Amino acid sequence: MSDFINETAETGRLITIKKISILDIVEKSGVSLVTVSRVLNNVPTVREENRQKVLQAIKELDYRPNSAARSLARGTTGLIGLTLITLNDTVFDGIVHSVNEHLEENGYLLALSVSSPKEEEAGKQNSFLFQEDRVDGIIVLSPLNEKQVILELKRKKIPFVIIDNHLESSKALTVNVDNYAGGYKATKHLLDLGHTHIAHVSGPEHFLSVRERKRGFAEALEQAGVAPCIVAHTDFGIRCGYEIAMGWIQQGILPTAVFAGDDALALGVMDAFRAHGYRIPDDISIIGYDDQVFASEIHPQLTTVRQPTEQMGKEAVRLLLKLIEGSKRNSSVLLQPELLIRQTTANYKHREKQ
Template identity: 30%
Template sequence: MPDVPTLAQVAAEAGVSPATASRVLTGSVRVSTSTRRQVHDAISRLGYVRHRAPRGGTGRRCDLTVAVVVCEPSQRLFTEPFYARMITTAEEVLTAHGIPLTVMTASSATSTIATPQLVAGGVDGILLIGARERHPLVVTLAASGIPVRSAGRLPDGVDMPYVDMDNHDGGRQAAEHLLLGGRRAIAAIAGPPGLPASRDRLDGFTRTLSLAGMPAVPVAYGDFTHSSGVHAAQWLLRRMPHLDAIFAASDVMAAAAVQTLRRAGRRVPDDVAVIGFDDAPIARRTSPTLTTVRQPVEEFAATATRLLLRSMASPDPVRDNPTLPTELVVRESA
């Protein structure tokens, strides 16, 4: 059996002292960004995993604590229904096991504040939501030895168990529906390119159109907010005045596109068909009601939470990474 890498070896590989490597793992703010990157690169190359001492107490489940960590600014937590649905379902699963839930946000800007509590033994398991590329917390948690389950596929190069939606197939379904409806001047409003779910939705959509002979699809990028959907739709209208369909990577951005099209004198769906993604409550309140790709949010959260609990109860890693199906829901907008 090969030797297990030590923290001292990580430090030597990174060209820093063991004390500096330790500060990186605990999220200390007294480490430069370049040094932090050197240590994380060394961790990845060596396959180092931090081993935590068991917490005191009886080991009963009432002594355990789970944290939901949302990799977004706190205002997003309170304005987007997706997060409320995820957290509510996770709490229901944990409550049935007598385990309390802590909710934290950790954007790239605030991760150094959240990291020390998470990796220093403050929690026994972490449900991670919205992990993106180059997020400093993600690599630290992957090497921490703490049971972690990501809700959503991880960025390339990060080894962490996850549960995912079939976002690629959701994009495919949206594209096929527009093609079957005779739409040919089609554009997309994508989510943040650093988020794997966003990339998968766009890739499934554009690949399907490309196979149908439409290789050049104009794409505007948003961040799932209403304002970004407005700006993206305005940009697409300037770029492609005669467009006849828009696929948006979230229902909030799709609703914003409908509003923008109406203000521009374009009728939905007569002039422009619009498809969203999520099947959030706003999809049924928008006029016309949104055709959208439904993702089973509650099942998603429950599955991720239960697999996290299995990891917390087992000395062996639980490496099952299920992908849940998505489904096109046809309403009035397309």
């Protein structure tokens, strides 16, 4: 039960007033949020016993429906689901916070489902949310089993939007970032600094974002008439970037600049080269992707490509609520990334032999 402070006109004293929410009714009545919202919206399928519990709780709490509760009339539960495979990522974290904020503004509550990659690949990640009448709609964040997700949600007629999808010709409504443009901007920045010996560390290729970033990298080099120094594929993670760069150093492959497919890979590459006495950015320039929270906190601060997480969440909510309202005129959204030039990239300088 939330509080707010009010000042009385008569005494000028501050008093605390209890603000009753729909969750207080859930707690008081002992029934589910779905049941409470159905009673508030006069849905006839509620068992009479549960209806009376809710009505009694409303009476005892002296509940007055606010705008958020009234907005539940647009759906059947007042809940929107969001599924993802990890919270250990500040980009995903930013998207979840944005989704939650914009859902609250529209009178909805967020139900979060977090699963492991193994569970998702096995199709077990959505056993709770992917049920009829559990939620009014679902936002699916970066699904590994996209085809299965789309088929299941369409079969169950649950409105949904996918953020960061991985099928090139998706049949779903999507919100994506133009990763081709991001890869192009990152590589063009290195070229503009005079680098022509540029390497790329790419993540797992089943991600559309990874393929598009690499495509942008290749296109920028081709337009400049420059061949890539080397392109390596690996998993995401600091250790993976470190091991790739260590392999280059041992083979005598020494680029003057590296475009890493994400910030963790970039950090691993930095660690490997610095361990061998190379200075960043004096000897080698490095640029990442995503603008994870650590990118501006390490030294030197990482040049990177920022994903517009707030916009991604906002657009996904907007599209999903339009679907729930029955709108047929909806288009997928492609947002633009932003190049953030910090301290790990610099003009090319002829490197003396180590």
